Amino acid sequence: MDVVETEGENIDAAIDHALRLLGVPRDRVTIDILNEGRKGILGFGAQKAKVRAALRRASAEPRNAGSAGFSLPARATEDAPAVPEAADFAAVGEKARAVLEEILRHMGVTATVERRDAPASAEIVLEIKTAESGLVIGRKGQTLEALQYLVGRIASERQSNDGPHIVIDIENYRERRRKSLEDMALRLGEKAKRQRKTISVDALSAADRRIIHAVLQDDPWVTTRSLGQGSYRRLLIIPEGDRRTKEEIKTGAEEVSPARPQRRGAPSRGAPKPAKRDG
Structure with missing residues (x-):
């Protein structure tokens, strides 16, 4: 041997x-x-x-x-697995369901989990049924997002994005949250245009920010930006007339829209005021 x-x-x-x-x-x-x-x-x-x-x-x-008889292989230590077949898809879904039930049990939450596979969209949807939905959802959905991330990492056992995407939902929260964010984006967009002032929205997850960006991306009178560090960054809704804010974030900002032409006769921002006459 x-x-x-x-x-x-x-x-x-x-x-x-x-x-x-x-x-x-x-x-x-x-x-x-x-x-x-x-x-x-x-x-x-x-x-x-x-x-x-x-x-x-x-x-x-x-x-x-080598180093004391120790050598690394020429290839990567772990090859990324291929996209799962139907049987693998179902296996990942069943493992995800079991993992989620176990985590909920450790949280002290009495719940059942129903699984729904959507191979066409490469999604596995896990629907939680419980009387303690508020605890599972958490503030602004933070607990639900954490559960989804954790279960997805454990169940798929992969670092790449080739496998099925695990979606965890409860009481149709995902759809209700999306509709709420779309309404908020339209409302704040109109407010920013009406007041000609930039509006800042704090503590949004990356998924929430993407929804707001998508809603306002076709509005020629506002621009959206994400600023800050970490998972929860600020989102700015900038009206076309607020050129000062645009200049402040121009360095490193994404997709800066061209500024609107200044109205004829309007004083430029920061222009010196005329001196007062004596007497």
Whole structure:
């Protein structure tokens, strides 16, 4: 037996297992890391580390080719899996449902979860049925968004966006939230144009900001910008007449619309006022 593949709780444990099977010290083998492994959450999503150990031969490369007989494979440590087939799609959906039920149980929420697959749109929708919807949704949907992100990461077990998208909903909250944001965007857009002042909206998730951007993108009299750092940035609704705000954010801003021509006879912003006459 010249080559073995072994698993362990971490890379060192997997290597030790391989050395025991081969009956040689570490400097007599080359090691390829097949999977670095990762810890799970609530028992889900855990992966063991996996390595391939091969005995060195007399014609093998000198030891300085690697570090103490340790070499990384030329390819990436984990190849991204292909888009799942129908069976894989269903398997991911069922795992997502089980993960969500387990998390809700740890939250102390009595609930059932219904799964609905939508392969055409590459979505798996998990509908939560519970009398404690307010607790599950959280302030401005923050808890629901966190659940969706966490379940999606655990269930799909992938870093890329090739797999199905997990959507978690409760009492049609997603649709109600979208409609509320669309109405708010139109209302604030009209207010910004009427007052000719920039309106700032704080603490919006990326998904919420995208809805407002989409609603106002075809309005030639306003421009929207996202500013700040972190998950919850400010969103600005800038009327065409507010050139000062545009200049302040022009550096690094996205999709700056051309400013409207200034009205004839209107004083330019920041222009010096005429001096008062004595007497």
